Amino acid sequence: MSGKRMLVYGCAIAVGAYVAAAAALYAMQDTMLLPSTPPAVDLRDQPHPGESVERWEVGGQYIGYVVTPEAGTPDAGTPAAGMPAAGTPRGTVIVYHGNEESAETKLPLANVFVHAGYRVVIVEYPGHGNRGGARTMRAALAASRDVFARTRARWPGAIWLVGESLGAGMAARVVQGNEAxxxxxxxxxxxxxxxxxxxxxxxxxPVRWLLHDPFDSIAAVAAYGGPLVVVASAQDTLIPPAHAEHLVAGHPGSRLMMLPNADHDTWFDAMTPARWQQVLQWIGA
Known part of the structure; x- marks a missing residue:
């Protein structure tokens, strides 16, 4: 075989391999973005001093948890003038978890807001934790929007969204169309x-062409004029902090809290009470 023909064959094989890899990325992106989650234990089976935990089901289908401060919760403090009495939630915080997690893993995050006097809804996505269904980005987004709509209908009043990693992408998309x-x-x-x-x-x-949805958080929050806080980890290598900085730069009026010694998985440990108090102040809570 001549050198020219071998070169042609080699190029054809390389192109074929590239096209096959690109096709695999397109077909398998949900599996790559949403790996399986660890076994989840019902939160109601764990002790919860100062709070009550409800498994939220709609039509027999589990969609997440509702965590509510009980009357006399010590961490909630004394409400200011005009605020609800102790034990009456001051509003509702909806929490969206990251990938390789389930609703059960976000109780420590929920407790930050519960102990400040807020009801917290922890959303579960289909195919995650104890919820059945297809584990896809499209299904996760649909569930995220559905729980928001149900929360708004069940508990009229102030609602805050809190999302981590993948959940931040879900929360941003829930903002879109629900700004007011x-x-x-x-x-x-x-x-x-x-x-x-x-x-x-x-x-x-060309991943921009291969993704089923670009999940553009900058565009999703563009019309939102309320308080927006972005928490980033300076040592994050999974989603480098430049992405958070770009998000903040693209949304005038938003606030950035950079955690200098944290990475993608240790951000929560780096959040001191003072930092949480600052976040609560920034979002008007």
Whole structure:
């Protein structure tokens, strides 16, 4: 075989392999973005001093948990003038978890807001934890929006959104179209767009064309004029902090809290009571 023919065959094989890899990325992206979650234990089986935990079901289908401060919760403090009495939630915080997590893993995050006097809804996505269904980005987004709508109908009043990592992308998309109904939003270790993060991980592929949805958080919150807080970890290598900074830069009026010694998985440990108090102040809570 001549050298020219071998070169042609080699190029054809390389192109074929590239196309096959790109096709695999397109077909398997839900599996890559939403890996399986660890076994989840019902939160109601754990002790919860000062709070009550309800498993929220709609039509027999589990969609998450509702955690509410009980009367006399010591951490909630004495309400200011005009605030509800102790034990009456001051509003509702909806929490969206990251990937490789379930609603059960977010109780420590929920407790930050419960102990401040707020009802917390922890959303579960289909195919995660104890919820059945297809584990896809589309299904997770639909569930995120559905729980918001149900929360608003069940508990009229102030609603805040808190999302971490993947959940920050879900929360940002829930903001879109619901701007007037929100009292504040906290996005933790977020992307600016999923496409930009994926492009860094797979620079050899046209991921912007391959993604089913670019999950553009900047565009999703563009029309939102309420309090927006972004918490980023300076040592984050999964979603580098430049993405959070880009998100903040693209939304005038938003606030950035950078955690200098934290990474993607240790941000919660870096959040001191003073930092949480600052976040609560920024979002008007």
């Amino acid at each position: 109904a929100l009292a504040g939003v906290v996005l933790i270790t977020p992307w600016d767009t999923l496409a930009s993060v994926a492009g860094e991980k797979y620079p050899m592929f």
